[in-house]
Structures are given as C-alpha cells and as structure tokens.
Amino acid sequence: MSFAIDKHFCGDVLVDSAVFVEAKKCVQEAYEIELAFITKKECCKDELEVIKGQDQLKRSSFEDYKLDQQLYLTSFVTVYNQLFVSLAKQVIPHKNYSPPNLVTDIHVLDRVFII
Template sequence: MALLVLLSTVSFTVEKHFCGDVLIDTAVFTEAQKCMMEAFEMEQALITKKNCCKDELEVIKGQDKLKLSKFEELPSIHKVFITSLVYSIFDLFETVDKEIIPHKDYSPPNLVADIQVLDQVFII
C-alpha cells in the first residue's frame, strides 16, 4: 500500500531531443543527449535565425493532494471495523508463557560399557 502511494505521488519529466523531425534521444532522469549537428546548427542559427534542433519537456505530475481524515470524522461502521481489525491483529501476536522443561537440569548417567555389545543382543 505504501509503495502504491509512493508511486502515485512521484512526479518526473521526460526530455526529448529532436533534430528536424527525427527523435535523437529520450531521457527520464537525466538530460537528453544532443545530436552532433547541435554545434553546427548553433552557428547556422546565428546567420539564418532558424534552428532545426529542438528539445521537448513532458512533465508527468503525480498526485499532490492526499485526503487525510481523522478517526472522529469516519462513519460509525468504519470505526467499528478498524477497531476490530486492530484488536484482532494485536491478538494474533500474543506472547506465550515460557514452556517449563522438568528434566532441563538432569544429566544422564555415564555409560561404562555398551550392554548390547557385551551381551551380543542386536535388533534385527
């Protein structure tokens, strides 16, 4: 949900560079690259007062108004729903008492010899 709000409120510009009627470069976050004719066109534009290269900026605006309402302004059915939702979510993460292990401190006796090997009794 937060990602959706972030993407809907982000604004950015798309810069396009045309040389004549041909699209040379398009850039979203950086400046569009100029064509090689740009320097030549600058000199010629001083003489003829015309320039065939042009830049276009397209601004894509995101949403700038977000409606924030207070809890008191909500209808009563929404208040009940939100309250029950929050209560049930917090109830899911209820802490459980620590489990008591009665034989935690018990250490088994040391084995002196393996009885099955001594008696040669094996499970087949």
C-alpha cells in the first residue's frame, strides 16, 4: 500500500498536514501571492512526501505448508470454532403453568397426615 502526505508550511511553522488529500492553505496565502510578485520570494511552501509500499506480495496456499503445520492449523481452527458454539436452549415445559386454586385443604378434610 502506498500513500502520500501533503504538508503546508508558512515560514518554518507547519500549518497543516493531510494524508491522501491536499493540505489546507493558511489564511495569509492570498497576501503572500501579492507579496511574492513584489519581492520575488515566497513565505509559504508545500511539501509532498510519497511513501511507497510493497508491489509484489507472496501468496501461499494450504498445500505449501508442511504436514505438521497443516495438522496444527486444522486443529487450531476446529477448536477455536467450537468455542463459539452455543448450547441448545433448554425448554421448561411448566414455565407458564399456574397451579389451580385451593378451595379446601384435602389433607385436613380426609385426615391424612404424614408422620
């Protein structure tokens, strides 16, 4: 990946820097253009720095790895994927069940007690 950095200096002071776009000019740019006609010397200057990236990339396939590397990679991916498998949602059949209203206490009515 290559990219460019554009810098605008007013005198020795960095006013703006931008990546991929043009840097903003300072407020005195219009005044400096008129002054440059008179003195033939400019105060503001622009610098463009281009950073070159790598042009050729090495591409490899799964078959290019050794057998033990293939085994390790396959087992790692399999175990890693198993970490994110969620458990089945448990169904509670009596979750919304409400017991019937008690009219009388049947144990007392029949006189059946656990001793």
